[in-house]
Amino acid sequence: MIAPDLEDLKYVTRRKFFQQCGTGMGALALGSLLNDKLFAAPAQETAGSMRPGTHFAPKAKNIIYLFQSGGPSHLDLFDYKPELIKRNGQKMPDEILKNIRLAQIGKEAALLGTNYKFQQYGKSGVWLSELLPQLATIVDDVAFVQGFHSEAFNHDPATLFMNTGAQLSGRPSMGSWFSYGLGSENKDLPAFVVMTTGVGQPLTNNSWGSGFLPTVHQGVQLRSQGDPVLFVSNPAGMGAERRRQSLDAVRDLNQMRYDVLRDPEIATRISAYELAYRMQTSVPDVMDISKEPASMHEAYATTPGRASFANNCLLARRLIERGVRFVQLYHRGWDHHGGPDGNLVFDLKKRCLETDQPTVALIKDLKARGLLDETLIIWGGEFGRTPMMQGSLKPDNIGRDHHPHGYTVWLAGGGIKPGIVYGKTDDFGFYATEDKVHVHDLHATILHLFGLNHTKLTYRFQGRDFRLTDVHGEVVKPLLA
Numbered sequence: 431m432i433a434p435d436l437e438d439l440k441y442v443t444r445r446k447f448f449q450q451c452g453t454g455m456g457a458l459a460l461g462s463l464l465n466d467k468l469f470a471a472p473a474q475e476t477a478g479s480m481r482p483g484t485h486f487a488p489k490a491k492n493i494i495y496l497f498q499s500g501g502p503s504h505l506d507l508f509d510y511k512p513e514l515i516k517r518n519g520q521k522m523p524d525e526i527l528k529n530i531r532l533a534q535i536g537k538e539a540a541l542l543g544t545n546y547k548f549q550q551y552g553k554s555g556v557w558l559s560e561l562l563p564q565l566a567t568i569v570d571d572v573a574f575v576q577g578f579h580s581e582a583f584n585h586d587p588a589t590l591f592m593n594t595g596a597q598l599s600g601r602p603s604m605g606s607w608f609s610y611g612l613g614s615e616n617k618d619l620p621a622f623v624v625m626t627t628g629v630g631q632p633l634t635n636n637s638w639g640s641g642f643l644p645t646v647h648q649g650v651q652l653r654s655q656g657d658p659v660l661f662v663s664n665p666a667g668m669g670a671e672r673r674r675q676s677l678d679a680v681r682d683l684n685q686m687r688y689d690v691l692r693d694p695e696i697a698t699r700i701s702a703y704e705l706a707y708r709m710q711t712s713v714p715d716v717m718d719i720s721k722e723p724a725s726m727h728e729a730y731a732t733t734p735g736r737a738s739f740a741n742n743c744l745l746a747r748r749l750i751e752r753g754v755r756f757v758q759l760y761h762r763g764w765d766h767h768g769g770p771d772g773n774l775v776f777d778l779k780k781r782c783l784e785t786d787q788p789t790v791a792l793i794k795d796l797k798a799r800g801l802l803d804e805t806l807i808i809w810g811g812e813f814g815r816t817p818m819m820q821g822s823l824k825p826d827n828i829g830r831d832h833h834p835h836g837y838t839v840w841l842a843g844g845g846i847k848p849g850i851v852y853g854k855t856d857d858f859g860f861y862a863t864e865d866k867v868h869v870h871d872l873h874a875t876i877l878h879l880f881g882l883n884h885t886k887l888t889y890r891f892q893g894r895d896f897r898l899t900d901v902h903g904e905v906v907k908p909l910l911a
Contacts, residue, residue: 488881489845491804492750494757500764503815505859506544508838510557513857515543533583533832539818554849561782564790570849572842577853577862580834585631588812593637595898602641605756607898609647611887616753624649625742628762642891646698729791740788768821768829775825806844817858836862845879847911870903878905
């Protein structure tokens with residue numbers, strides 16, 4: 431055995447050690463940074479073709495995830511419960527609440543039936559609230575999952591769970607897994623883009639962070655007002671030529687250090703600087719919705735120059751047209767406990783007015799352009815709301831508490847079977863009781879639609895292989911077209 435050179439050992443990082451001891455993860459991580467396509471198909475291939483690196487033929491190519499932060503009330507929007515209305519004001523049966531933890535209300539809280547009118551729509555006969563008149567026009571394009579459930583009943587862990595598959599921070603977000611597994615189809619734009627609107631419950635970048643994956647895979651936050659990306663524009667007094675010279679010098683220094691250490695995070699830094707430079711040209715163009723015809727602005731109800739969920743929906747379409755793999759729109763303000771900070775009368779109506787029309791316009795727009803079949807749309811929050819009341823019966827004070835045990839998310843496009851209602855909750859809308867879908871099941875199904883076996887898309891960290899569905903989950907086959 432040849433003794434190691436002690437001078438060389440000074441520069442051996444932990445990553446380099448694992449790379450050289452046979453795991454190969456350093457090489458894999460570096461490959462993901464230097465190959466912008468990674469497993470992605472050439473742009474001209476269709477979504478149904480076999481991509482190198484996918485496990486089987488994918489049905490979808492892009493994702494737009496419309497995350498409604500705060501927890502929309504499934505009982506006032508999607509899940510019609512005549513028995514709950516009939517028992518309005520009574521106490522929940524004791525057997526329902528046995529061994530249940532509630533976030534903010536007591537078990538003695540009175541049942542609250544919805545005050546909103548429901549009607550059946552489409553061939554599926556799905557019941558929808560009067561608050562969603564636009565969604566009612568496209569129910570035959572949508573799959574409603576009414577047996578959805580989670581374990582987390584507080585905002586931060588529940589939001590992390592929906593986005594990363596874990597309730598604690600530090601895991602890669604779903605968009606990061608897609609960036610890592612499938613790459614980007616546009617070298618001038620990130621694979622994973624995030625935009626936020628609304629007010630209320632704070633959001634942290636852990637929900638779109640890369641966790642232990644190379645940081646090149648984290649979500650890039652874009653803004654529909656002001657500078658599209660913070661810190662990407664050149665500072666005053668620096669022109670494009672001087673910026674290029676500066677980046678070349680920094681790149682050369684970073685490359686010298688990488689040649690010594692073989693640290694993938696140095697390659698990440700090189701890649702990030704180069705992408706930022708290219709984004710100075712590409713991002714302002716894609717973010718300029720003023721170029722859209724008046725008919726598009728009318729359909730989406732957009733207001734150019736202002737930050738809004740409507741603007742972000744139109745931007746999402748423009749981004750996936752240009753090859754962005756994963757677009758996530760967060761819209762806050764759905765946390766309706768009752769009181770001036772959020773109630774089921776004034777504030778729920780506001781959120782629906784802000785989101786219903788642009789959401790449906792996005793789906794109709796994608797369908798008209800032939801993009802819906804290859805673009806998966808997901809709509810939902812981190813949990814639903816309790817069948818019991820929080821606050822009081824006053825219009826400005828009526829609300830519901832957090833509820834993860836049974837609620838609704840819906841999906842459209844991208845290989846999803848349209849026009850169905852899958853799953854069911856009990857007569858009170860409390861528990862998912864039939865065809866239940868867990869968070870990990872949803873993630874497994876989403877990966878499946880992109881040609882990825884959720885048990886095989888892994889990344890080795892701290893001695894074991896992690897995955898988005900760690901450590902269980904089943905593909906929900908009845909949701910597949």
